[in-house]
Amino acid sequence: MFLRSAIFLLCFVPILGFLCQENSPVYRFTIGDIRATVIYDGFLTFTTPPFFAPVEDVNASYSACFRSIDPLTLSQNVLVLDTEAGRVLIDPGARGGEEVPVLASAGLLFKNMRAAGIPPESIDHVFLTHGHADHVSGLLGLEGGPAFPNAKLYVGVTENRFWMTEPLPISEDHPLRDTLLYRDGVAPYAPSLQLVEEDSSPLPGFRFMSNTGHSPGHNYIEVESNGETLIVSGDTWESKPDQLQNPDWQIGTETDPPMARRSRVKLLRKVARNRSLVLSFHEAFPGLGHVVKSGRRSFDWVVAPPRNIGTGVVQKCFS
Ligand SMILES: [Zn+2]
Numbered sequence: 337m338f339l340r341s342a343i344f345l346l347c348f349v350p351i352l353g354f355l356c357q358e359n360s361p362v363y364r365f366t367i368g369d370i371r372a373t374v375i376y377d378g379f380l381t382f383t384t385p386p387f388f389a390p391v392e393d394v395n396a397s398y399s400a401c402f403r404s405i406d407p408l409t410l411s412q413n414v415l416v417l418d419t420e421a422g423r424v425l426i427d428p429g430a431r432g433g434e435e436v437p438v439l440a441s442a443g444l445l446f447k448n449m450r451a452a453g454i455p456p457e458s459i460d461h462v463f464l465t466h467g468h469a470d471h472v473s474g475l476l477g478l479e480g481g482p483a484f485p486n487a488k489l490y491v492g493v494t495e496n497r498f499w500m501t502e503p504l505p506i507s508e509d510h511p512l513r514d515t516l517l518y519r520d521g522v523a524p525y526a527p528s529l530q531l532v533e534e535d536s537s538p539l540p541g542f543r544f545m546s547n548t549g550h551s552p553g554h555n556y557i558e559v560e561s562n563g564e565t566l567i568v569s570g571d572t573w574e575s576k577p578d579q580l581q582n583p584d585w586q587i588g589t590e591t592d593p594p595m596a597r598r599s600r601v602k603l604l605r606k607v608a609r610n611r612s613l614v615l616s617f618h619e620a621f622p623g624l625g626h627v628v629k630s631g632r633r634s635f636d637w638v639v640a641p642p643r644n645i646g647t648g649v650v651q652k653c654f655s
Pocket residue numbers: 468470471571617618
């Protein structure tokens with residue numbers, strides 16, 4: 337009884353200055369000997385669907401999944417892994433702010449990292465699956481320096497070359513203005529930047545796997561520890577109602593749509609066949625689950641069963 341009263345006081349008495357009403361923005365699990373944490377970075381907001389498909393079809397698919405397209409939102413799931421080689425963060429999400437409307441509802445990563453007891457200063461290695469701004473602009477701290485001041489940055493050699501050399505037009509109507517945001521985000525890490533060859537292993541237990549198309553040097557990342565494997569799919573597909581159930585739907589940011597489609601279907605078939613555990617960056621938080629084949633050319637998402645439900649006792653509330 338005393339315990340219940342104490343929990344009630346901790347969570348609901350405003351005078352203590354605690355806020356405990358929200359769902360947790362953190363999901364913890366393990367891969368072999370690796371402790372893993374998914375941290376919610378907020379979501380992308382599209383006022384019109386970004387997919388090249390009839391809007392009625394997008395609406396029907398989203399509605400069937402109890403999701404809206406007005407606006408259409410995509411979660412941002414950032415992964416942190418505690419390994420023997422140090423603390424690894426994959427895709428630091430978006431910087432937020434009003435500068436780019438699509439990204440304005442993202443950028444919660446740093447607040448949620450600190451709430452999880454994972455300060456940005458504790459990150460040793462940052463991996464990028466690719467260079468789009470919703471994955472990269474979070475590299476830049478609010479003061480203009482590196483958001484992860486003690487981290488080395490790892491990016492595929494092809495991907496980095498593309499964003500650093502391609503004179504892409506940066507126009508008002510380009511939703512993400514990726515080129516500029518990539519260069520701004522990567523610049524503070526130049527002294528420690530590690531360019532990773534495709535299909536190679538920059539750290540023990542990690543492998544960058546080339547699946548070009550969404551961007552010229554897009555990689556998905558395989559994580560392996562003590563016989564268990566996790567596939568970090570990046571933007572090979574977006575989420576269940578769109579490119580997972582409809583792999584042929586192009587999203588506006590794809591640089592080579594036919595190649596992106598081939599890479600998407602190839603990885604979807606592989607993870608479905610292998611019954612792999614997958615971390616999907618834009619699937620509904622925490623984005624941890626499995627892919628199953630649901631038709632000749634369609635796939636479905638099965639949320640991973642929760643493995644770490646504790647006693648339900650609130651240990652700490654955060655202001
Ligand atoms: Zn993305």
